[in-house]
Amino acid sequence: MMEFSPSLVGCVISEANHSFEMVRRSRECVINLPQADLVDVVVGIGNSSGAEVDKFERFGLTADVAERVRAPLIRECYANFECRLADDRLIDDYNFFIWKVVKAHAALSPKYPKTLHYTGDGVFMVSGGNISRRRLFRPEML
C-alpha cells in the first residue's frame, strides 16, 4: 500500500512470469486476495505458466467479469482489486508496478480473513489474531 487516496498499490511481478508482459502491455490487472484454504491452489498457480495451461480450468476457479478492466476476477477469492497502471518508471529497473485501484470488491464476512503471506522456502505465514490499540492513537494517526 503506497497511498490511500487515491488508492495506490506497488508490487513486483517477475519478468519470468507470463503475466509480466501481459500486464505491462495492457496496463491493467486484477489483484485477487485468496484466503488460506486456497493455499494449494496458490502454490499450483505459482508453479505453472499461463502460457501452457488455462489456470481457471486447471484449478477449478471461476472467472467473473470486472467492471473497469478487461482482466477477469477470481470469484473464489475474498477480495479483488481492479487496477490500472499509475506509474511505470520502476518497471525496467525493478519489475515494480505501481497500480491505482479503480474498483474494489470484498466479501462482507469474515471480518478478518485468514490471509497468506509468503516467507520464502515454501512456507506461508497465515494471519493470526488482532490487537486493537485504537484508544492509544491520536485521532489523526489512525
Added chain:
Amino acid sequence: MMEFSPSLVGCVISEANHSFEMVRRSRECVINLPQADLVDVVVGIGNSSGAEVDKFERFGLTADVAERVRAPLIRECYANFECRLADDRLIDDYNFFIWKVVKAHAALSPKYPKTLHYTGDGVFMVSGGNISRRRLFRPEML
C-alpha cells in the same frame, strides 16, 4: 521486499514524520522489526515525535551502535536492518524510499517471531501459524 540480491526494501515514510527529512538527508536508516509484545511501544512511538521527545528514553529502549550506518539499532527488536538509500526517484511523488540492506541482524530464536501488521483503524494483525508446501514447489520457484 523488492529484490533479494541485492536486498532491496521499499517503504513509505510520511512527510509529516520527523524521520522523513532526517533519512532523506542522511540517505541512511535502520529498519527495526519488533515482536508483538512491543505493541504498546510501537503505538507510542508512532503517536509521538522525535522532534519533541527522546523516544529511546521515553519508551525504555536501548540504542546499539550499527556497523554500517550512523543511525542506532533498537536492541529490544527481533531484527534490525541497516540500510542505505538505493533509489530516491519516488520520494517526491509518493514518499517512497528504496533501501539497500547493507547489514542485517536477527535473533536466532524464536524461528517464527510474532510480528505486527498494521491494518488501519488502530488494529494490528499478529502473525499466526505457518504452512509449508515446499514439496509442491518447483525448486527454482522456492
